[in-house]
Amino acid sequence: MARRGQRQQGGGTRTATRNRRRARNLDEDGIIPVLARAVREVESAVQRGTVRPSTRTKFQVVAILAREERNRVKADTESTEAHRAEELKRLDGIGTILAKTAAREPSLFTLLDEGAVLSEAAKDLKQEMLRAAGMEPEPEPEPDAPAEEDPTAPRRVVPRSVIARQLANPFLVPDFSAVPPPPDGPRRLATWELLGPLFRSFEYGGKTSSMPLPEPPRVRLPDDLELMPHQAQVVGAAAEGHRTFLLADEPGLGKTAQALVAARAADAYPLLVVVPNVVKTNWAREARLWTPERDVTVIHGDGYDVDGFADIIVVNYEVLDRHVGWLGDLGFRGMVVDEAHFIKNKSSQRSQHVLQLADRIRARAARPLLMALTGTPLINDIEDFKAIWEYLGWIDEKKPLRPLMDALEETGLTPADPAFYPAARTAVINQGIVRRRKIDVAKDIPARRVADLPVELDDEVGRSIRQAERELALRLVQRYDMALATRTSGQVVEGIDRELVRRVATWEREDTTTTATGENVFSMMRRIGQAKAGLAADYAAQLARNVGKVVFFAKHVDVMDLAEDTFARRGLKYSSIRGDQTPKARQKAIDEFVNDPEVAIVVCSLSAAGVGLNLQVASNLVLAELSWTDAEQTQAIDRIHRIGQEEPVTAWRIIASQTIDTKIAELIDSKAGLAARALDGSDEEVASSADVQLEALVALLTEALEQRG
Incomplete structure (x- = not known):
């Protein structure tokens, strides 16, 4: 009996040993052990501070395969509950290591996004890991056939220097450090329609039209430059942490300088500046004047000569559609929209592109500097504010957003209360409306000055004027080509013959006929005036x-x-x-x-x-x-x-x-x-007037010849 009991005990021991060996073998089966080894390698590399591109690739592939395996385990109805729980526990361990590793090297967080791009190297590593786990990799899907190009679709470009910048910094890390916690408890105004009352609150008028501003601080500027006190106040507000401004000072009060120096105070670089075409070169000149330590570049046309590494990028509304793609991915920490009333029509492409860029900047930077500059904040009616408020992040299509809603909640009022309207107006103004009239700061400004106001002729008349200008340029080019072809001197000039350009422009200015040759510069200027x-x-x-x-x-x-x-x-x-x-x-x-x-x-x-x-x-x-x-x-x-x-x-x-x-x-x-x-x-x-007329024609012909190449 004793020997039989001993044999039985020995048999039980051998059975337990076989079960433990089978369990250890099962632990080494499948994808989880492969992922566990790989994630430890990534963890060690990050701890050593040697984060190479291959390390990032491995981190991303481990995260993707762990996500896929978790989904597979949860959907597995053939395994026991205990087995699924054990597998999920092991996957949780891998997830914990991934999270701790990313916390040590924050640039890895972008690779955890479900929409992150998978490189060819990552695809190959994924296949290799699946094969190491004894699993048959699924074939990569065939790439879709290229769609036929839509001739009406906007043409998008990416300048070479921008590609170089992206390659130099491929892992742009979103900054969510200043995201506020969710509000406590239910929102009292959550069920109220608020946009209409907010707009009406400005129709009732009020004593103030500008947010509280600090005392003018001392601002470090290049030699021979000085901000006027009202300008320095806005810079002081930016330095103190305010980040959204509707700067609606009357024209001529120096909004450009205020925006540029405020961006420096807020360290809002890289900075995107969207402006009308007529002032974009002036913006670049002002940027070099007020912030000479920052590189500035201007996007012309397709932007082939743009400096993708510049701190300040200036683009005009007219070419924004070509560049909105790469601009949204560059990682701007600030954006200025000049003549912001240009975006009042939300159905226009221009407005949609500006709003899209602002959204993408907010998605990457917790508290970007956003400034809307306009001397004419209202064009037709009070709702012209709407697109500007959306750009600044104060409202969306349906409601006030978090900071403005908090301010409205603090009033303790609803639109049913008459006192709501002045309180709401103040709440909006305090989000960042700054409006000073010339008379308010008379002591600060010169005795007289000229302020340019660009306007767009976007109707049929405007289109016909631009077409007439193209026809005038074509006529000048034809005159130039004819003069070049009939030249008898035998002189050959490399590139554009500047002397001949001036002679052709002189011929055109002296030819005052319009019936046979089309419009001249005089009739065109009259049409523009009309x-x-x-x-x-x-x-x-x-x-x-x-x-x-x-x-x-x-x-x-x-x-x-x-x-x-x-x-x-x-x-x-x-x-x-x-x-x-x-x-x-x-x-x-x-x-x-x-x-x-x-x-x-x-x-x-x-x-x-x-x-x-x-x-x-x-x-x-x-x-x-x-x-x-x-x-x-x-x-x-x-x-x-x-x-x-x-x-x-x-x-x-x-x-x-x-x-x-x-x-x-x-x-x-x-x-x-x-x-x-x-x-x-x-x-x-x-x-003389003849000088200006001649030079205008010279510029027109020169530009047409340069575009022809």
Whole structure:
């Protein structure tokens, strides 16, 4: 009996030993042991600080295979509950090591995203691990056949230097360090429709139109530069941590400098600046002036010459569709949108691209600096705010977002309470609206200045003007080619013959016919003036309602007629000074504007009213059409900048972007020189009108030849 018991005990021992051996063998079967060895190798490499591309690849593949194995185990109905629990426990161990490793090397977190791209090396390693686990890898899916190119689809490009930057920093780590915790308890206003009441709160008016700003700090700037106190206040707010601004100062108060220096204070680099085409080179110049320690690059066309490693990237609305892809992936920590009223139409591609870029920046950076700059925050109605608020992250399509909602909750009010509206208005303003009028900071600013206001001619008239400009450029190119082909001197010039370009431009300027050869530069500028008339008049009407009397200058009678029609429809009383008036009628118009408080605007002919008038009752002037010389422009401004003028004078010059208007403006400024451009009082004729006309044609022809290659 004892021996039999001993034999039985010995048999039980052998059975237990066989079971343990089988369990150990099972532990070595399948994909989990392969993953366990690989994750330990990754962990050791990270601990040693030797994180090579192969280490990142292995980390990503282990994470993917562990995820797939977890899904397989959970769906396995043939295994026992105990077996599935044991497998999931082992997978949890691998997951824990992955998480600890990523915490030590945060750049690995991006590889855990389900949408992370799997490189060819990662695909090969995945197949290798599956084979090591005794599993048959599934064949890679065949790549889809390339779709036929849609000729109407936007053309996307990626400049080479941007690819180089991406290769230099392939693992861009999102920063979510400042994400606030979820709110405690239910939201009192969660069931209320709030966007409508928020917009209405601005219709009721209020005492404040600007957020509280700190005292102007001392700001370190390059030599010979100094911020005005109102500019330094915005920089101080950015330095203290405020990150969203609707900077709606009146034009001419230095919003560009405020934005650039605020970006430096917030360390918001790389910084994306989206601007109208007419001012993008000026933005680059200002960036080099105010932040010379930061590299700046401007995107022209397809951006082949862009510096992908620059700290500040300037792009204009017109080419944004080509670059929105790579711009969204570059890792910007700040974005400035100049003339932000350009995005008011949310159905436009321009607006959609700006909103998309802002969303992608917020997805990567916890607290990016977002600034919207506009001197005309309202164009048609109060809901023009909507796209700008969305860009800044204050609202989405349906509701206020977290920071604004918190501020509204703190009021303790609902839209059913009358007191809600002033409180809501204040809550929105405190998100970052900054609005200062020229009169508010008069002591800070020069006595007189010119502020350019770019406008877009995006209707049928605008398209026809741009087409006429293309036809003019084509005609110039044909003249150039013909002159080149018939040249008898035998002279050969490498590239563009600049001397011949000037001769061709001179021929074109002297040819004033339009019937046989199409439009010339004179008729085109007149059409541009007509197309701008309504926009210029709209802006003058806004000025009149906000800051008082306005002088409106135009060159052509039909532009004056269109402006006066606009003022009549807006219910604004105006007077008119024209060349065909009798002296008595002219004086009557002047007296009405000067003495009658209800006459908000005087419409003046640039040639008839440019001299001999005293209109200093106004301090705001709109130049609806460009002069051919700076002297003519200065003479017009001198109608209000006279002895006895107690307020700073600002002339708003309306410029049609994407047209020859921009070239004319640049030429007038360059011919006038820096002192005259700053309006120091000099009326010296520094360039004739013929010079500007000729140079405009030279620029047009040169650009067309360069584009032809």
